Amino acid sequence: MNVQENIKKTKTKTISLVVAVANRILNDLDFENTINANIDYDKEQWKLSPGQLAKALVLATFSDMRVPLTQLQERTAEMDMEYLLGRSNRENGQCSVNAFNVGRALERIGEKNVNQAYETMAIAAMQKYEIPVERIHSDTTTVSFHGVYDIGKMNLTDDEKEELLKIEKGYNKDNRPGDKQMIIGQMVTNTGIPLTCKALDGSTSDIEWNKVALDYYDKLCEQGIERCIYVADCKLISQELVKRMNTVDNFVPFVSRCPDNFNDVQAKRAKTKAYENDNWIDMGQVGTGKKASHYRGYAITESVLGTPMRLLVLESSSLREKAAKSFEKHKEALRPLIKALEKKTFACYEDADKEYFRLTQKKEMRLFTSMATITETLNEKWPPGRRATTTKPKITSKFTVKISTDVNPEAYIKYLQNESSFVLISNVLDKDPLQLLKIYKGQHVVETSFRHLKGPSLASVIYLKNPKRIEALTMLLSFSLLVRAIVQHRMRDGLQKHLENNPNDIIRAGWARKRLEAPTFHLFYEHSINCRYERIKADEYTFDWPNVKTKEVVAPLLMLMGLSISSVLD
Numbered sequence: 182m183n184v185q186e187n188i189k190k191t192k193t194k195t196i197s198l199v200v201a202v203a204n205r206i207l208n209d210l211d212f213e214n215t216i217n218a219n220i221d222y223d224k225e226q227w228k229l230s231p232g233q234l235a236k237a238l239v240l241a242t243f244s245d246m247r248v249p250l251t252q253l254q255e256r257t258a259e260m261d262m263e264y265l266l267g268r269s270n271r272e273n274g275q276c277s278v279n280a281f282n283v284g285r286a287l288e289r290i291g292e293k294n295v296n297q298a299y300e301t302m303a304i305a306a307m308q309k310y311e312i313p314v315e316r317i318h319s320d321t322t323t324v325s326f327h328g329v330y331d332i333g334k335m336n337l338t339d340d341e342k343e344e345l346l347k348i349e350k351g352y353n354k355d356n357r358p359g360d361k362q363m364i365i366g367q368m369v370t371n372t373g374i375p376l377t378c379k380a381l382d383g384s385t386s387d388i389e390w391n392k393v394a395l396d397y398y399d400k401l402c403e404q405g406i407e408r409c410i411y412v413a414d415c416k417l418i419s420q421e422l423v424k425r426m427n428t429v430d431n432f433v434p435f436v437s438r439c440p441d442n443f444n445d446v447q448a449k450r451a452k453t454k455a456y457e458n459d460n461w462i463d464m465g466q467v468g469t470g471k472k473a474s475h476y477r478g479y480a481i482t483e484s485v486l487g488t489p490m491r492l493l494v495l496e497s498s499s500l501r502e503k504a505a506k507s508f509e510k511h512k513e514a515l516r517p518l519i520k521a522l523e524k525k526t527f528a529c530y531e532d533a534d535k536e537y538f539r540l541t542q543k544k545e546m547r548l549f550t551s552m553a554t555i556t557e558t559l560n561e562k563w564p565p566g567r568r569a570t571t572t573k574p575k576i577t578s579k580f581t582v583k584i585s586t587d588v589n590p591e592a593y594i595k596y597l598q599n600e601s602s603f604v605l606i607s608n609v610l611d612k613d614p615l616q617l618l619k620i621y622k623g624q625h626v627v628e629t630s631f632r633h634l635k636g637p638s639l640a641s642v643i644y645l646k647n648p649k650r651i652e653a654l655t656m657l658l659s660f661s662l663l664v665r666a667i668v669q670h671r672m673r674d675g676l677q678k679h680l681e682n683n684p685n686d687i688i689r690a691g692w693a694r695k696r697l698e699a700p701t702f703h704l705f706y707e708h709s710i711n712c713r714y715e716r717i718k719a720d721e722y723t724f725d726w727p728n729v730k731t732k733e734v735v736a737p738l739l740m741l742m743g744l745s746i747s748s749v750l751d
Contacts, residue, residue, distance in 0.1 A: 194261035198712035201749045203243045203664045204265050209309065210302050212236055219298050220289050228277045233266045234286035235657055237278045240265060242661040261716050284650060291649030295656040300377050303663060304404060307374060312670055314406055316371040316620060318627040319394045319413040321387055323362045365655060366390040368397065369627040373666040376401065378659035380652045387416035399431055408434065410609060412624055415440040418606060420486060427488040427608055436620045439492065439606040444485060448604040455479035455494040456598050464615050467622060474499040478614040493605040493614050504600035515545045519584050526579045530555060533580040548592045554583040630662055665702040668742065672700040675741030690734045700738060709735045714750060722750060
């Protein structure tokens, strides 16, 4: 029986535990009223307000049904929308939550400054739940699109059209170069809280995004966020942005990867110095799991564009393995080139030698030495018919090339050194090399956020009527990420406080009932996927644990969030 058939057969209204927790957090943030306060709409013409429809869409992303967001009626058919959207909506709740009405709400929301509404609530959430900020991680991703967008019916002025989100082709990070796309830029705290999530034109570069992100960084500092470390990938490192981050009035502490072409190949010079001095610091294994890399580092402090900075050359075991495999690929790539040349024949020695020289100049040969043996073969061709005593054959020559190759030791060593290492650059001088590495590797929090954003329960490939709706949807999906991050933070913060007060109390609520160490939203979601409240009367709900094992795992997770089964619906 598929999901839709199952939904049609049941009339019982339920609320999954995950949706109930998400709903409670949205209510704590006054989500519905905040959305409505920023929108102009006629209350008499809307059975459900734009804020209520937006809330329904966000809550739908916490459903365990893998149906598209466009099929909201199927996705929410089993949910008790009367409770989730307010008891005054007993008649309107279920029937009005559909793609058409949500689309209208998205359009109204998109007409306003959608980013400002989200950013305001994100800061409010940080303050409400006392979530500290040690670092801000920044990055971009692409969201691919199908279909044609009906912009012609939007009645826009020329200025409004100029400001409209452009769905266009650009560098696609999903390996879908044929699709149109938009860029999403995010700034995420070290605890995974998305501070901002902006929908940008499809051709926006990472350099342009970092300019936008640094502007918002300054705005966050004006709102009381301390000037914490800003972490981004190598596109952050340009002369313009590095100078900007080192101004006296707006100093931005940063950690990033140093690109090869920055400041007269600064990274290359740092690598050369590290390998020549050979005075590495063994940093051990960084990360968890069997595949975690082992690192060694070499730290340099020198002036970069007039400012003292740390350059940290890092060599990892995983990169060394990749470099060795990459070298073997270079050898494989060279073989067909040599074989093709050896099959050719030439009319003279000079032609054969020129062709060999061309081969030696190819990039595939840069790691190898070679030697060519050019052989001349004579061929006699007699004229047809009876030969006279004076008849002589026509002698022709052909030349072939035989090539032998060997590894160029010097080039090979330099190749392995370059491919096995990378360079971090930072204006933070009070951190040791291991701390800088761990700060940079924390970049996975924004990558994880993107992975959730583009997952099947959110929006992997989006199709909407116009870019305004897309901007609004992106903002609402950001709320889904925010709720997930809040749940995760509350569990981890609760676990830390619990262990401080009860150091010997082991909570076995991890995967496979292992000791709980760093609980994630995904852990809570998977463990409680079958946990549901069922409405038995207008204001009464019952809850039965699916089994004892589920209770033994989920109840402690709720406890760490400061909740219980009885308090979630309060």
